[in-house]
Amino acid sequence: MHLAVDGRGLPMSVILTPGQAGDNPQLLPLLDQVAVGRDGPGGPGNVRGGCWPTRPNSHPSTRTALRHRKIAFTSPERSDQIARRAAKGSRGGRPPAFDTGLYADRNVVERCFNRLKQFRALATRYAKRAAYYRTEIIIAAIVLWLRTGLQDTA
Template identity: 40%
Template sequence: MWARLEPLMPADPVRGRRWADHRRTLEAITWHRTNSPWRDPPDELGSFQTAHERLIRWVVDGTWEAILGAVLAAADADDDIDWTVSVNSTVVRAHQHAAGARKKGAVRPGEPTDHALGRSRGGLSTKVHLAADGRTRPLALTVTAGQADDAPAFDNGMSRIRVPRSGPGRPRTRPFAVPADRACSPRAIRIHLRRRGIRGVIPQPSDQIGHRQRRGRRDGRPSGFDREVYKQRNTVERCINRLEQWHGPATRTDKLALAHQAALHLASILARTRR
């Protein structure tokens, strides 16, 4: 795995101090998949401040997304991506240590003002919106507050699917089909997929079917639904289960949404690199 990741690591800066050993720092970050406190890594993994600062810095400057993009580009060149992309979300319970971040003033570039923390019946939580290919491996993800609805985050999640080409050409952004559950059934999402030439495989709730029948011809043609393609929606559920085998992403303890999202990106990179 390191042989595949080493060429993707950032080069040392031209001026200033050299980076600490990338491999040891990556091992230190990965060690926290157990959800242990940041101050508790073994001495042989180096300073915990180095590991935590590197985690945050690389999500702010886009390094984690760039590494994931390079891994996805290699997989696409090997025809190792199934472009029937399923989307879904999962709610992650926030530990009490995740609370207490600054509410006013800029903390980090790209950090949401609510730190992607929301309060619902279960308490503080964060929602992870995930897009997975037909082989149960992640393509793109984003985080929002736990009480956020799936429909408003759908467009943002789809826009994050960008797989660079191994040669010339624009990144690939359009799946063949998108199976999703009833939470993604609003007309705006169907129109969004239709305009982009993406086949949406989304069941309609009974109330939407009743409204369409009452409007008759004014509502246009009924949306198509392929039951066989919809059976592949379980791939995103299995992908979520695989990511949540990391105890860190499964229970949020980081105060910053950027740190939690970076951990999810790293888990996605390693899940791809193992193949």
């Protein structure tokens, strides 16, 4: 399960893939599914702000794609990428910016996974078909959004 969450830890987009599928190829399609409302005229836009994926997603092509979308990317560099850049010498360029304080906010995603696992059908995966399981995830996400909405008004 690949999940995009907002700053409050509420799910905004989900993609299901087989267990052996990598995380990096799913990042951009996951972000394409997110539409964020904007203040003022115009319809919803794409993700603006930041993206805090895991270390495997820190591929240079991913960084470039997010830079073109004007999305701030905060993830540590993998050791092989550091070595490749060092081997190039001065042509390797500067290391990408990494803010440990911002990266610490990544726990919001983990907390969202934990909140979704509180739903028994999701934690034990009663649904065997991917379409049914994704439907259960969406229903659980709606419940989480409604709970937050009720807490905000109280």
